[in-house]
Amino acid sequence: MSSATSATEAAFAPIVFHWYEAEVAAIAPVTPTVKSVRLRCAIADRQRAGQHVDVRLTAEDGYRASRSYSVASPPDGSGTLELLVEGLPDGEVSGWFFDTAEVGDRLEMRGPIGGSFSWDGPDGGPLLLAGGGSGVVPLLAMLRRRAEVAPEIPAALIFSVRSRAEAIALDELEARHRDEPHFSLFLRTTREGDGRRVDDALVAAALDWTGAPGKVFLCGSNRFVSPTADLIVAAGVPAGIIRTERFGA
Incomplete structure (x- = not known):
């Protein structure tokens, strides 16, 4: 992927390295192996179409797991963004979304990430x-x-x-x-x-x-x-x- 960065893309770069608290706002099945997950977070509506975010879970014993997900929703003013999460065998993060996550649960998210792979x-x-x-x-x-x-x-x-x-x-x-x-x-x-x-x-x-x-x-x-x-x-x-x-x- 090209590393070229425009002035517009650069404006998003500083938030990539900071983790924000996010809350599960909605979960719904899309296909037998994919779920739609709406997350409410301070970084929602900052993304350009095509970018992705990192999601991080922290267990009670301090163990952390993270995964990158493309954002399916364009900025829409709702204060939320949509991920389409594919359930993977032994997937630590996708397994949590499929088997455990409920509306109101909290996690961490950072981004948006991906300057050249985006469009407006x-x-x-x-x-x-x-x-x-x-x-x-x-x-x-x-x-x-x-x-x-x-x-x-x-x-x-x-x-x-x-x-x-x-x-x-x-x-x-x-x-x-x-x-x-x-x-x-x-x-x-x-x-x-x-x-x-x-x-x-x-x-x-x-x-x-x-x-x-x-x-x-x-x-x-x-x-x-x-x-x-x-x-x-x-x-x-x-x-x-x-x-x-x-x-x-």
Whole structure:
């Protein structure tokens, strides 16, 4: 990911290193393996769409565990932000959110983090977004922000998931595809239907929709991001405008 930092991004940097108390405001299931968690905290509404935060839990014996989560919500004035937490086997933090956390529980949070992997309406477009699995979360924040402040900017989302049942916010994304004239969803399921992964034809279709993109954001596992970025570059998009976030193997 690029380390370039604008003056706007720099304005957020000092709060990254300070932990703030946060309170669980709401918890709700999204898919069988993902929960929506609303947290009330002093840093809510300071984030740019696409950024992430660190969450830290402290046990009674003093043991601490922390995890980074992309923020799914754009700044909305509510004093809260939304995380979409995927339950992971033996996950210390995700396991707490899934099995123990209740409204009113307290934890610590710091951020927002991630200067170059963020977007706001004045940053322009068109936008080409590509997410693999839970990598769609920061891109969802960008699409929500775009709908609020710049719905005229063309945007396409390439979304690769194993199955429709595991696709985060699929109902919302398909509604946007139907109702927003300048947005199109390109969904690819890898373990149902024809079981295809993202390929050059899908990238070409997304680029036909957007035209030459001004901003490109990719997020997902290494095995999703690297080949997808290669396909986008091979389609003629300058590598210098592509921003990526990767996780896992």
